[in-house]
Amino acid sequence: MKVAVIHEMLIKLGWAENVVDDILSLYPEADLFTLIYDEDKVKKLFPASRIKKVPRLTQFIYNITKNQRFCLPFMARAIESLDLSQYDLVISSSSGFAHGAITKPETLHVVYYHSPARYLWDWTFEGRKDMNYSPFFKKIILVFLGYIFHNLRIWDYMASQRHDVAIAASSQIKLRISKYYKRPSDVIYPSVYTDEFEIWEKLLKDRHYYVITSALTEFKRVDILVNAFNVLGYRLIIIWTGAQEAYLKSIAKENIEFVGYRHTFEINEYYKNARWFILPGREDFWIAPIEAMAAGIPVFWLAEGWLTETSIDWLSWEFFHDREWLDFIEKFEQFHSNIESGKYDRIKIRNHALKFNKDRFLQEFQDLVNREMGRI
Numbered sequence: 601m602k603v604a605v606i607h608e609m610l611i612k613l614g615w616a617e618n619v620v621d622d623i624l625s626l627y628p629e630a631d632l633f634t635l636i637y638d639e640d641k642v643k644k645l646f647p648a649s650r651i652k653k654v655p656r657l658t659q660f661i662y663n664i665t666k667n668q669r670f671c672l673p674f675m676a677r678a679i680e681s682l683d684l685s686q687y688d689l690v691i692s693s694s695s696g697f698a699h700g701a702i703t704k705p706e707t708l709h710v711v712y713y714h715s716p717a718r719y720l721w722d723w724t725f726e727g728r729k730d731m732n733y734s735p736f737f738k739k740i741i742l743v744f745l746g747y748i749f750h751n752l753r754i755w756d757y758m759a760s761q762r763h764d765v766a767i768a769a770s771s772q773i774k775l776r777i778s779k780y781y782k783r784p785s786d787v788i789y790p791s792v793y794t795d796e797f798e799i800w801e802k803l804l805k806d807r808h809y810y811v812i813t814s815a816l817t818e819f820k821r822v823d824i825l826v827n828a829f830n831v832l833g834y835r836l837i838i839i840w841t842g843a844q845e846a847y848l849k850s851i852a853k854e855n856i857e858f859v860g861y862r863h864t865f866e867i868n869e870y871y872k873n874a875r876w877f878i879l880p881g882r883e884d885f886w887i888a889p890i891e892a893m894a895a896g897i898p899v900f901w902l903a904e905g906w907l908t909e910t911s912i913d914w915l916s917w918e919f920f921h922d923r924e925w926l927d928f929i930e931k932f933e934q935f936h937s938n939i940e941s942g943k944y945d946r947i948k949i950r951n952h953a954l955k956f957n958k959d960r961f962l963q964e965f966q967d968l969v970n971r972e973m974g975r976i
Contacts, residue, residue, distance in 0.1 A: 605691045610634045626962060635679060788968065
């Protein structure tokens with residue numbers, strides 16, 4: 601059986617790229633395609649020798665700009681340019697374009713949706729806020745993007761009708777696939793490398809800080825978290841980067857530390873002295889809190905999104921409820937007291953996280969593909 605795996609952009613190593621690596625472990629002889637490739641950033645998992653083909657136009661634009669956004673108007677044409685006629689199975693890892701690959705009727709095309717393109721649908725207006733350009737230049741870009749996005753939405757819907765099987769990374773994404781594409785999907789949570797994390801000896805109440813891992817963009821609302829900790833005075837470590845980083849640093853007090861991008865192994869080191877993992881808002885599926893739980897750390901989050909699919913309240917998660925964070929400080933002070941009193945069982949927290957391990961993902965994914973191949 602000849603297999604192709606497609607991932608839109610191999611320009612960083614994140615959780616979506618881990619999914620691709622997992623899929624390739626099931627199909628080690630598969631050919632790997634992508635629309636944009638940055639060897640310096642991904643060669644640890646995806647060396648150039650592993651890549652079958654990258655369309656010239658999108659790669660040329662990325663090489664010049666080093667910004668994937670400038671490639672967006674050409675991504676639909678790029679994915680359709682891939683010749684997949686010789687494959688029996690095509691697996692697309694999609695956040696916007698890979699699902700639009702064209703295959704023969706006898707080819708099984710399976711799409712793993714990290715999400716339908718959020719900048720085209722429900723996050724269109726939030727995404728525009730994150731463009732880090734001058735107001736004048738930003739207005740020009742928004743006019744251009746309004747036209748481009750209208751046409752891309754039409755293409756995106758049509759592309760979503762081509763594949764045979766849709767897999768959603770969470771029930772939240774399943775709902776989005778149903779709403780925008782009118783397609784059914786199976787939910788398979790991505791794998792979490794829980795074995796890379798461990799419970800450290802120091803009790804939660806004896807640890808020194810709270811931690812958050814989040815892209816520092818406007819719609820993530822990390823600024824509200826920073827303002828809250830300015831008032832609370834507790835030490836907060838912020839992991840990751842983004843367009844809003846300079847602004848957040850300018851408003852943060854001395855109790856808040858920005859450490860930039862960190863790989864999984866480095867993040868694990870921060871968990872040694874972390875007493876709680878904090879997340880800024882609604883998400884589809886975010887591996888970071890599961891990783892934190894694998895280290896025995898409870899999670900504090902807005903009571904919306906995928907977390908409510910898998911949570912066990914008062915075991916491994918605590919929630920605030922107001923979207924505007926009006927109850928954040930009050931709830932957080934309460935949960936801070938819970939840590940001081942030793943309420944949370946780190947073993948139970950870790951055991952909950954182990955349900956999302958890599959072996960579970962591989963088994964569920966393989967079973968689904970085998971089931972669908974049997975129908976051909």
